[in-house]
Amino acid sequence: MNKRFGVGVAAAGPFSVLGLEFDVNVTEQVSVSGGLGTGLDYSTFTIKGKYFLLGDKVSPYFGVGLARWWTDGTKETNLNPGVLKNKFLSGNDYSKGFDIWMIYPSIGVQYLHPMGISFYAEAQALFKIPNLANGTYAGLGSIIYF
Numbered sequence: 293m294n295k296r297f298g299v300g301v302a303a304a305g306p307f308s309v310l311g312l313e314f315d316v317n318v319t320e321q322v323s324v325s326g327g328l329g330t331g332l333d334y335s336t337f338t339i340k341g342k343y344f345l346l347g348d349k350v351s352p353y354f355g356v357g358l359a360r361w362w363t364d365g366t367k368e369t370n371l372n373p374g375v376l377k378n379k380f381l382s383g384n385d386y387s388k389g390f391d392i393w394m395i396y397p398s399i400g401v402q403y404l405h406p407m408g409i410s411f412y413a414e415a416q417a418l419f420k421i422p423n424l425a426n427g428t429y430a431g432l433g434s435i436i437y438f
Contacts, residue, residue: 295437295438296316296317296437297314298315298316298436298437299435299436300315300433300434301433301434302329302433302434304430305338305429305430305431306357306396306416306418306431307327307338307431308330308334308361308373308376309329309330309332309372310330311338312328312329314326314327315435320344320346321345322342322344323341323342324340325340326340331361333363333366334366334390335361336359337359337360338358338359338360339357339358340355341356342354343355349403349404350404351402352399352400354397354399355398355400356397358393358396359393359394360393360394361380361390362392363389364389365388365389366387368386375427376392378427379420379426380394380420380425380427393421394420396417396419398415398416398417400413404437408436409434409435410436411434412433414430414431415428415430
């Protein structure tokens with residue numbers, strides 16, 4: 293709790309390909325984070341809360357979040373990740389753009405070094421709003437707390 297605020301990078305997960313993440317430890321067991329990212333051909337945003345089952349250096353956690361993946365249009369015909377192309381945009385014309393909102397539960401594990409450097413891995417079940425089309429995805433990240 294001495295180091296409450298963090299900034300870091302994330303790959304995959306609700307950021308799609310790569311993102312910049314900010315994290316605030318509200319209590320010892322609860323944190324809130326958010327950030328902006330990219331899917332290379334589109335933009336991403338996410339906000340999430342995590343509840344930690346405290347360990348010495350390694351802590352598993354449960355989370356819930358809200359994400360948005362959007363673009364005004366792209367010429368790319370093979371969007372990644374597969375969950376976007378196959379589950380959320382199946383049969384759509386990407387050149388006209390898209391705006392997808394998702395809610396997701398997540399489960400993960402975080403390693404926190406005493407100097408304030410952390411690494412995490414998590415899996416998510418993404419649910420598109422409002423029709424609840426769904427798919428799974430996973431991500432990795434690193435946050436430095438100060």
